[in-house]
Amino acid sequence: MVVKTKETGRTQExxxxxxxxxxxxLDILSGKWKLPIIIALSFGHKRFGELRNNVHGITDKMLSxxxxxxxxxxxxKRTVHDSVPVxxxxxxxxxxxxLEDLIGELQNWGTLHRKRILKKQK
Amino acid sequence: MVVKTKETGRTQExxxxxxxxxxxxLDILSGKWKLPIIIALSFGHKRFGELRNNVHGITDKMLSxxxxxxxxxxxxKRTVHDSVPVxxxxxxxxxxxxLEDLIGELQNWGTLHRKRILKKQK
DNA sequence: CGGTATCCCTGAGGATACTG
DNA sequence: CAGTATCCTCAGGGATACCG
Numbered sequence: 001m002v003v004k005t006k007e008t009g010r011t012q013e014x015x016x017x018x019x020x021x022x023x024x025x026l027d028i029l030s031g032k033w034k035l036p037i038i039i040a041l042s043f044g045h046k047r048f049g050e051l052r053n054n055v056h057g058i059t060d061k062m063l064s065x066x067x068x069x070x071x072x073x074x075x076x077k078r079t080v081h082d083s084v085p086v087x088x089x090x091x092x093x094x095x096x097x098x099l100e101d102l103i104g105e106l107q108n109w110g111t112l113h114r115k116r117i118l119k120k121q122k
Numbered sequence: 123m124v125v126k127t128k129e130t131g132r133t134q135e136x137x138x139x140x141x142x143x144x145x146x147x148l149d150i151l152s153g154k155w156k157l158p159i160i161i162a163l164s165f166g167h168k169r170f171g172e173l174r175n176n177v178h179g180i181t182d183k184m185l186s187x188x189x190x191x192x193x194x195x196x197x198x199k200r201t202v203h204d205s206v207p208v209x210x211x212x213x214x215x216x217x218x219x220x221l222e223d224l225i226g227e228l229q230n231w232g233t234l235h236r237k238r239i240l241k242k243q244k
Numbered sequence: 245c246g247g248t249a250t251c252c253c254t255g256a257g258g259a260t261a262c263t264g
Numbered sequence: 265c266a267g268t269a270t271c272c273t274c275a276g277g278g279a280t281a282c283c284g
Contacts, residue, residue: 015165015176019158021232024239030152032277036141043137048246054137059278064247085245086284098234102227109224110143116217117146154257170266181258186267207265208264 028073033058033066038075038096039103045079045091075099150195155180155188160197160218161225167201167213197221 029035033055040046040054052063067090070076075096081087092099151157155177162168162176174185189212192198197218203209214221 011165012172012176015162016178018165018229019161019177021236022158022161022228023232024236025228025232026154026157028235030154032148032152035148036144039141039144040137043133043140050134052246054134055141056138060247061249061279062277065277088246095238099231102224102231105224105227106144106147107140109221110145110147112220113150114143114146174266182267183259183269184257187257210266 028069028075031066033062034070035103035106037063037066037070038092038099039107041076041090041092041096042100042103045089047087047089051090070096150191150197153188155184156192157225157228159185159188159192160214160221161229163198163212163214163218164222164225167211169209169211173212192218 029038036055036058037051040051046054048063051067052058052060055063058066067076067078071078074093077091077093077096079089079091081089151160158177158180159173162173168176170185170189173189174180174182177185180188189198189200193200196215199213199215199218201211201213203211
């Protein structure tokens, strides 16, 4: 016999369904560096060294690897200008731009949360 | 001598500043399970077993640990009803509720992204 | 300048069993 | 029902050095 809780099966099902897309999103956005890199690029196209400077603490290896991942998922575009010395620029693709609203909310909440923890530490 | 790029120092600085709150937010939201758990709870208060059912794939240990973390960060409230057998309910705190907009955008983008990858696999 | 190549290690997370 | 206790794996990530 199935045990029924106060919650309807309908609601449970809705919740389960809602979590599927979230899982998909987190699969390609999660990790320590992906969102910071994307946000840095949301300020405009940048070169490897600029990104390294903006995203504090990241190593060359991680930056290189994360950029490759993001490129594979078509969120970031890599452009090589064959000048001497070589110049490589990274930018968001149109698909990467669709993250704009999500990024905005992340920044909003992050700002709210940062105020909260800074206040607590006093 | 400092090499100047097209980008102004001003923009670089703005970018760096913007990343600080994001780092703070990610510090307590990142990981495989935190956001899925929070989203499950955004549908209403739930018991341990309900959460285990909703958040597919999570183990008892991880669920227990993540709930403790979220409680410590005041995003989730744990309520013990001293009935027999014991009933424990988890819900979002008012502070947890402030994640609503962020969660909405995560769901929006996740849905968009899910459509995209499902289409590709055909 | 824009990366690779190695080596290394911690800790996030999983499997299974057990408990008040 | 709502968790703990153990044990274990592995991959995310760091440090350092090197390269075209």
